[in-house]
Amino acid sequence: MITYKQADHIIFKESDHIFIFLVSESAIFEIEPKIEKTIKLFNKSEQSNKKEILKKIKDAGIKNYQEIADTLIKRRILTPLIEKKNISCVYNKIPLKTLVFNITDRCNLSCLYCYHNKDNKIEKTDSMTFATAEKAVDFLFDNSDANKKVTIVFFGGEPVINFDLITFITGYAQKKAKKLQKKAEFAITTNGTLLTEKVIDFFYQNKIGVTVSIDGPQEIHDKFRQFADGGSSYKAILPKIKNLINKFQTKGGKPVVARVTVAKNAAHLPQTLEHLLKLGFAEAGFGPVTTDNPAYQLNTDEMKIMLNKFKELSDKFLRYADEDKFYGFTNIIDLLVLLHQGEVKNYPCGAGLGLFAVSAEEKLYLCQRLIGNKAFCMGNLSDGFDTEAVKKFRKKAELNAKPECGLCEVRYICAGGCYHEALIREKKLTKANLHYCEWIKEWIKYGLKIYGKLILKNPDYLNKLSMLRGHSPVTGHII
Ligand code: SF4
Ligand code: SF4
Structure with missing residues (x-):
């Protein structure tokens, strides 16, 4: 006889509706009050067979006990206790999807919080040569296997410093993609200082997705994002990003997005988002600075402020969504799409799986932020991947290898968090980011509430968001 146990779950309520989030399936659906009542009869560690389940529900005086037991099993709220299969992808070859090109280590800014300037473990080199770039494009296509689409990300330093190389890589990759009947897509992260007409036109013509690193209005942005002499970088980028956004909007280019590094003070987030949206950015995403320097790092109180501001901005996003309008707060959009797609993550991100940096x-590294750090080198363009190093990384980095996360209710969404953050804050790349557990749990639970509210008021909106991120609409996910 099959033995069942209760699935890890979170129950949350919105306007008299009850929802359940099944942790290991990342599934969210509405349940009836009698189902909630029945779930409470079972405790986490309890194991029972169908007969025992029926007896328990019947003894509690719940009507239709047979039907309720079947619903709990069908919806996998009570799941069969089977030996856990190892679904790890440690030993599988994963086709390469994204290669981040470290175009140059040079940067014309000297941002105070930049990990690139401060991490003395990073080996600095100058710019990538054309020959290396060609080899890297070949490597990406050769290792993309059945993937029909590959993505090239231009990163640095400030990548536009080496604009000629960007034009070369784009042209070469496009030709190669055509020959192989594949598609090459491009994205760039830039500080915005070198966006001339020529550069903007090139980005537009080649459908390059542009992310600008900008921290807010002048007084906030210039605090940390400065030229080497301490001069304002805001004044330098403002006319350039206005021109970029204007051109892209008029001609119908890809939406231009902003990436905000939050250092020391998080109270300005709503003001900053308003400012960036007014400038014409389609969206802005916020991330706390990754550093162990207390001069820039957000302390516990500042992280709390950031969480409260995230909640405030999510509420505003919801008010817009209720009216079928769009409010470009990237962090809640990404979280809602993740929840809607029901993605179950065994790794926090694609680094070392379908994504590498060159x-x-x-040399090949796990991701752009680990470039130059010898300990995380995963091979090179001539000899290919160091399969032993990749396997070792995957084995240590997967969720199963992080015992601290074993019982966490958001583990299949967080999966331990960013490796670079863990390296800086926890001093070990594959360690779980325990310093921000409470923060991330509360943020994800707030995301679940927003999700529930949206499902009740404007359910189609979640499919629209998913499509915005390149996913197909979800059908039959919400019961
Ligand atoms: S790092 Fe913390 S929040 Fe993330 S999965 Fe592990 S225990 Fe949960
Ligand atoms: S390790 Fe961190 S910085 Fe690198 S790709 Fe993953 S989430 Fe991004």
């Missing part, structure tokens, strides 16, 4: 010296 350096000017032709």
